[in-house]
Amino acid sequence: VHRTKVRVVEGVLDANDTIAQANRADFDRAGVCVVNLMSAPGAGKTTLLERVLGGLGVRAGVLEGDVQGSLDADRLAALHVPVIQLNTDPGFGGECHLDANMVRSALGAMPLADIDLLVVENVGNLVCPAEFRIGEDARVMVSSVTEGEDKPLKYPLMFRQCDLVLVNKIDLLAHLDYDLDLFLHHLDAVHPGVPRMLVSARTGEGVGAWRDWLLERVAERARTAAPA
Ligand SMILES: Nc1nc2c(ncn2[C@@H]2O[C@H](COP(=O)(O)OP(=O)(O)OP(=O)(O)O)[C@@H](O)[C@H]2O)c(=O)[nH]1
Ligand SMILES: [Mg+2]
Numbered sequence: 001v002h003r004t005k006v007r008v009v010e011g012v013l014d015a016n017d018t019i020a021q022a023n024r025a026d027f028d029r030a031g032v033c034v035v036n037l038m039s040a041p042g043a044g045k046t047t048l049l050e051r052v053l054g055g056l057g058v059r060a061g062v063l064e065g066d067v068q069g070s071l072d073a074d075r076l077a078a079l080h081v082p083v084i085q086l087n088t089d090p091g092f093g094g095e096c097h098l099d100a101n102m103v104r105s106a107l108g109a110m111p112l113a114d115i116d117l118l119v120v121e122n123v124g125n126l127v128c129p130a131e132f133r134i135g136e137d138a139r140v141m142v143s144s145v146t147e148g149e150d151k152p153l154k155y156p157l158m159f160r161q162c163d164l165v166l167v168n169k170i171d172l173l174a175h176l177d178y179d180l181d182l183f184l185h186h187l188d189a190v191h192p193g194v195p196r197m198l199v200s201a202r203t204g205e206g207v208g209a210w211r212d213w214l215l216e217r218v219a220e221r222a223r224t225a226a227p228a
Pocket of ligand 2: 045046047072121
């Protein structure tokens with residue numbers, strides 16, 4: 001029974017990867033850089049986007065994944081960027097992540113030809129989103145200091161599969177017994193040397209580096225897409 005289950009899961013992930021490749025082809029055609037933004041609920045994904053998307057200097061769009069509601073999409077629509085809300089409940093059975101097919105279902109409504117950067121804010125969850133590629137260029141995860149230093153050890157896949165870790169809410173460090181060095185030690189144990197930035201969406205500290213990182217990814221994407 002156990003073996004059968006494992007095969008089913010592998011089949012689901014294979015099917016997901018096929019659709020992710022179709023998404024990738026659409027993004028390539030449109031020349032769009034896509035960032036998959038993931039974290040536990042409340043780590044600060046939407047606030048960090050509010051901080052960088054206004055006046056970014058490249059044309060951005062956001063795909064908001066939530067189980068229910070449009071609270072985050074409403075917040076980001078105030079920045080006058082195209083935002084599409086994807087609800088996994090009821091449309092996709094209340095799933096705890098976005099998969100390639102859900103993203104695909106929303107692409108028709110996103111003006112890909114008119115944007116350079118698409119940020120996909122995934123459903124708040126440290127487990128499931130790590131398993132599903134959506135056709136993205138880069139995976140960024142937010143780990144806030146209120147979550148504890150042990151999270152890389154408890155959710156290694158999420159920390160291992162990302163290209164950048166934003167350590168958020170550092171404005172709160174003075175009020176916590178969180179040991180930043182210990183967190184970074186655990187991070188390096190599961191993903192040695194992964195790029196990381198210490199940020200506060202509240203005070204804006206480190207947000208410039210996060211903005212520059214996004215701009216560099218867009219520029220890199222444009223360079224690799226340019227005809228030889
Ligand atoms: N002190 C402090 N609070 C923050 C910071 N970033 C976010 N918050 C607060 O944390 C709460 C959650 O932030 P959100 O940006 O909604 O988090 P999220 O990851 O988008 O949450 P979900 O989409 O529900 O998973 C809000 O009350 C924010 O104001 C920060 O750097 N410092
Ligand atoms: Mg959010």
